[in-house]
Amino acid sequence: xxxxxxxxxxxxxxxxxxxxxxxxxxxxxxxxxxxxxxxxxxxxxxxxxxxxxxxxxxxxxxxxxxxxxxxxxxxxxxxxxxxxxxxxxxxxxxxxxxxxxxxxxxxxxxxxxxxxxxxxxxxxxxxxxxxxxxxxxxxxxxxxxxxxxxxxxxxxxxxxxxxxxxxxxxxxxxxxxxxxxxxxxxxxxxxxxxxxxxxxxxxxxxxxxxxxxxxxxxxxxxxxxxxxxxxxxxxxxxxxxxxxxxxxxxxxxxxxxxxxxxxxxxxxxxxxxxxxxxxxxxxxxx
Numbered sequence: 001x002x003x004x005x006x007x008x009x010x011x012x013x014x015x016x017x018x019x020x021x022x023x024x025x026x027x028x029x030x031x032x033x034x035x036x037x038x039x040x041x042x043x044x045x046x047x048x049x050x051x052x053x054x055x056x057x058x059x060x061x062x063x064x065x066x067x068x069x070x071x072x073x074x075x076x077x078x079x080x081x082x083x084x085x086x087x088x089x090x091x092x093x094x095x096x097x098x099x100x101x102x103x104x105x106x107x108x109x110x111x112x113x114x115x116x117x118x119x120x121x122x123x124x125x126x127x128x129x130x131x132x133x134x135x136x137x138x139x140x141x142x143x144x145x146x147x148x149x150x151x152x153x154x155x156x157x158x159x160x161x162x163x164x165x166x167x168x169x170x171x172x173x174x175x176x177x178x179x180x181x182x183x184x185x186x187x188x189x190x191x192x193x194x195x196x197x198x199x200x201x202x203x204x205x206x207x208x209x210x211x212x213x214x215x216x217x218x219x220x221x222x223x224x225x226x227x228x229x230x231x232x233x234x235x236x237x238x239x240x241x242x243x244x245x246x247x248x249x250x251x252x253x254x255x256x257x258x259x260x261x262x263x264x265x266x267x268x269x270x271x272x273x274x275x276x277x278x279x280x281x282x283x284x285x286x
Contacts, residue, residue, distance in 0.1 A: 003086055006162045010083070011078065014060060045059070051159050082165065084185075085133055087134060092134075093122065101184050105121040117140055120132045125177055126235030159244050160244065164201070165210070168214050168224075168232070174213055188203060214238075
């Protein structure tokens, strides 16, 4: 299994239009499309946003039986899906399940012959899914159920890619989570520290997908991981950190527009060392 990229991030939120507007105004994302019952989506409405190599799908339930409704009820707004770009979503799904992953959605291919896309999902941790994504063409539409407006991947913007995702898990679950990514998804651990809080960094074989996995420090005072797990109600994605070309401009622009900017430092220094380069970190907090 070769996980080549973060294809997209899907957030489950209470109000898709409001959350999408915040991401556009505060973080510079461009509207790329919309979907809902009229485009073939069931029980939800979605807004597709893009900025260079970053794609975010913002989804709100319109029906109580949609997964987004239960997710928001339990956790509030948050990241529910990390899409993995792979060569063959069907084969990757089958391999992950064979290695012990719990299936969430079987492979499904949609779209015209030369522009088809295949999605298949497994459980990552907590209520977060990993969606394997393969497309017949790199420039194929996101999905037929999203009516795209044709902006494509914008060449402008201060953010250009996802640097890493910060994952918080309950105390005692860090080692098992790391093993799951190693054994199921082929990640490798590239960094680990016992203090100031148990933290590890795992990365895909391609080097393009990185997760920082934190758990509460039971021997010390309550920290960020403790607070997140308590308020969120279990394991989840605390932050998504973006790579930016100009850190200073990114911080200034986002704060001027009300964005919450998180720079590397303190207990984030292990992630900075692991990913390298100049980074602007912005948390999409639940």
